[in-house]
Amino acid sequence: MTAIINELGVILYATLLYTPPLLFAALGSCFSEVSGVVNIGMEGMMTAGAFSGCVVAHFTGNPWIGFLCGGLAGALFGMLHALATVRLGADQTISGTAINFLAPGVAVMMAKALFNSTDTIPLMPAAKIPLLFKGAFDTTTVFGTFLKNVFTNYATTYLVFIAVIVVWFIFYKTRFGLRMRACGEHPQACETLGINVLRTRFLCVTISGFMAGLGGACVTMAITNQFRPISIVGQGFIAIAAVIFGKFRPQGAMLGCLLFGFCTGLKVVLGNSNIVSAQLISMIPYVVTVIVLILFVGKSHVPAANGKPFVKSK
């Protein structure tokens, strides 16, 4: 019994460990998609954040400056995407694909310039995102050990759930949130009401880059402690998938990311035992997602103007 509770604790720990990168990015993606811009460049923006966060933390020794810079690097590429798609009327898929090549190229090239290697030097413990509630639980009892296993987690884990609440509030309780959602449904109507569609979308895409950058920084500053070219492999696309899964709502995206995080946690724990093939276990998150979609989610409402460039009428 104790062993099962301990295992469960480890799985939940791993869930909370692997969810934040996806969830930060997914929250960002919500802004972009809901305002009407498809952002397929999440992967590249996450890579930019993963690299910058780690490098800035390495040189300053301060994890929070690093974390913020990770977000800013993502925002920079977000602005590039916004410039192309919102201001210059570019096809959103093409521009996003370009960013998925550009950002990792720049990141790895800079890693080579700074460290003479494609990998950065591992972060010192002080420069990593701190663990919270270390030693706060009584580990002599079974329950205490369980709590310690689950909740002694990186600060970003707690931050991301606060971010969900903030984003939910912005989406559904503020004027900006309402305007933003309207821009994704019927930009022409917004424009007649005096809402600046282009500015709103530009801002939303930039925010999506910023959040993706934060997500990337979570990977290199909490889960691992260095940037490698394979730090971000597919998380950006999984984040997009989680948003579609969650029907373009922040709270839905959270459930999607938790599902992926949980399956990844399951994979990490089960992967240590040799009962089932590790490859089949790795397949779980993706198969489960498809099954959950068939059984519970079904058709998702895509914002009506999603993917369509808005041309301001003269």
Next chain:
Amino acid sequence: MDKKRTLIDVIADSRLIHTILSIIIGFLVGAIFLAVMKIPVGEAYGMLFKSIFSNTKNLSYCIVYGTPYIVVGLSVAFSFRTGVFNIGAEGQFVMGSLAACVVGILCGSLPKILLIPLCFLAAAVAGAIWGVIVGFLKNKWGINEVLSMIMFNWIAFYLSNFIADFPAIHNEGTAEATRTVSDNARTLLPAGLIEKFNLCPTANWGILVAVILTVVVYFVIEKTTLGYELKAVGFNKSAAEYGGISVNRSILTALAISGALAGLGGALQLLGMGGRISIFTSQEGFGFAGIVVALIGVSQPFGVLLAGLFYGALTYGGGKLNLVKAPTQVVDIIVGTVVFFIAISSIFGAIRYLKKSPQKGGSKS
């Protein structure tokens, strides 16, 4: 249009010129990054071009590298033209090379004339199935195709790793890979020919298949009723439905063809270059390369043919950059910049306004 077309108008309107300009800008941006890193630009680009054009061996390497990119590019281009975004080409490619590999090993005793077509057929069917599943999920339960394609890319990836581990096809040695497919399944050129023209050891006639497929895709899209229907659905679903075209069936057909093409790309890569499947830790990215190739080739089959060769050459030449201590990733920056400028190619159209007085422009068309 009674006015004479000036050079400016030609530049502003021609997509070919936009693409060429984008490529030039891509190399310029790459040069800036190299210069910032204090790497001699001339030396790096010199190496890049030397390792592409210097002799028949290098040229043949570029073609061998480019072959699968062309066909995956065709797959994505076909999907763009028919209104689906095949971000799942990666998974279809993996399934195709897996099917070709399994058939190529298990049916190894068949003669070449039977085995190679069988491998291609298996790959096309596997890729098509992988595409059709996604279409089925969309038609039956309304599941967003981009989402399920991303999932099926990873399912294919792990499935390939899983099957490659089966004793029946796994390598006897320590390598984390399958056995090499039977020589009867390989599409390599005869050794004498390779020697005579000093080609690379993996020179194969896959490029012929790629060219044939290019022509076929062009013909299907531009000259057949099927292509017309698929394009109509891609252009406007409601109008196509009103015109009596079954939208659901069209989506399935488009995904099947697109998937089969990506699967064939996997077979071409496997039978021509690799010969076996390795167990990977992350996706190889052929599908994403295919998206880029389709975009550079502006979704026109013959454009894709050229873009695939361009991408193959850059990948091969880029691999040699470390010989002059230049990072290989400059190729990603070049490619990313090219695609970015293709995305915003409307800015090239803006040059006509630089010349004309803005208040009496008049000619918007």
